Amino acid sequence: MKTKIKKTFSISILVISLMIAFFTSVLNANEMYRGDDFRKKISVENFGPPAGWDKSYAPGTMIADSIRKTLQKKGYFVIPDFQLSDAELNPMSMQEDLKMGHTAMDDSSMPKAVATNMGTMNGEMGAPSVPDGMSNDKIESLKKNLANMNSRRMETTEKRLRKRIINPAQILIRGSVWTFSPSSKVMPLSDEINDSGMVPVETSRIKFDIELLDTMTGSVLWRGDILSQVRGGEKRFDSKMLKEWPYNNKDFELTSLGSSFNTAVADAVEKIENRLKQIPLEGQVIAIDENNKIAWINLGKDSNVTVREVFNVYSVKFDWKDPDSHVSLGDEFILQGAVKILDPQAGISRAKILAGDMIKPGYVARLRVVER
The missing domain is CATH 2.40.10.410 (FlgT, C-terminal domain)
Incomplete structure (x- = not known):
């Protein structure tokens, strides 16, 4: 009897434990959905080239393009390349768009005469309408106050233009390439080979920095460095492999530079994903x-x-x-x-x-x- 009770009790404990584990997993899954399943708009800008770069291929474009396509394949909301026209970049045409709660000119900070009489503007200088009976001194003071406020508005607009990134994405990914090189070094032949001699061995090195920016404020959300170094490869690198991008030459992937490239991109995407999970929509x-x-x-x-x-x-x-x-x-x-x-x-x-x-x-x- 006691054995039966113990067995029943053990089964009950096991069932309860399984139920707790199940509901915990459901809650965790729901928490994951709440945090990760929302698709933030992302834009990837072509990376800057290494200093003095004069090769026929563009490593910054290659890296950005690969990051962009990898994120798309993983289901991220990557928007196409975005550029503004000269007219859209004009500070005056963008003033109203940049008012994010704290405008350059607030009624509470205006002199009452200016706040009351700014409605109708006449003449090239934008002189406000003037109530009957206002003295010349008052009129001149009114004009100066208006000019000062317009100046403050432009200064604030320019400051926000420098800070805010005009882009439909929430997050902008950009970076600069520091090193993109396959260097050949003469190495001794393997001990497994009987013939004596030397053989050239490639050791490719790729290094670039990367940063995620909030386009609303221009602030840097994350910044990091990516470094990949690979020794040897099934094939020697030849720049002709990258004559056109996206490349279709599988030989590139068999070189040390191709292997280093794929490793660097995978590392960059992993770090980007880890950071994106921490950024709210x-x-x-x-x-x-x-x-x-x-x-x-x-x-x-x-x-x-x-x-x-x-x-x-x-x-x-x-x-x-x-x-x-x-x-x-x-x-x-x-x-x-x-x-x-x-x-x-x-x-x-x-x-x-x-x-x-x-x-x-x-x-x-x-x-x-x-x-x-």
Whole structure:
């Protein structure tokens, strides 16, 4: 009887343990989905070449292209190469797009006369309309205040242009190649070979740096170095193997340089993936309805956004400086509210504003990941 009770008790403990393990795995899987299954928009820029590079092939393009294609094969949302026209790069044409909560000119900081009379602008100099009876001294003071505010607006716009990266992706990957070389060294023949003599052996070395940048703020999210060195190969490297890119010559993969290249790219992709898992999905508020009840963000089904997902909304105060050393302390994200997805479409979603009366287009929308 006692043996039967012990056996039943042991089975019960085993069943309970298995149930706990099962539910733990489910929770962990759900946590993984919450953190990793959202597809962040990524752009890969061609890497810079080594200093003084004069070869017919471009290693920076080769590396960037391979990273881009590898990430695509793994299911990442890699967008095509993106370039702006000269008109789109004009600071004046981009002023409104760069207002991310802390504009260069705020009504609270304006003199009342200027804030009241900025509505109608006349003449080439943009002189404000002047109320009847205002003295000439007041008029001149008004013009100077307006000129100073326009100057501050341009300075802030230029500062943000230098910092923000104009790109539809959330994350930009870029880098520079330092070394891309197969060097031949004369080595003794193997002891297994009876004939005495020397043989040239290639030792290829590839080194490049890589960084991930937040396009909204221009801040560096991660930076690292990649180094790969391979000795020997089934074939000797010949630059003709890389006459056209993407290359179709399998012989390149049999060289020490080809082996080193593949190792370096695989290492870079692994480090990029590890870092991407730690970065929350982010987009932008692109429109608000007139009743301040509905917002639209530039993320949708393409990024695996679904109904009921919640995004916190932030304005950004750029580039705080240490008061003593003047070293940059980074950007401040200021919580302004939250939105809940109602209708996700391909690259856009309509969302209900849950909180925040001051949410504006241009603010950052960051996925609220549930922590367990």
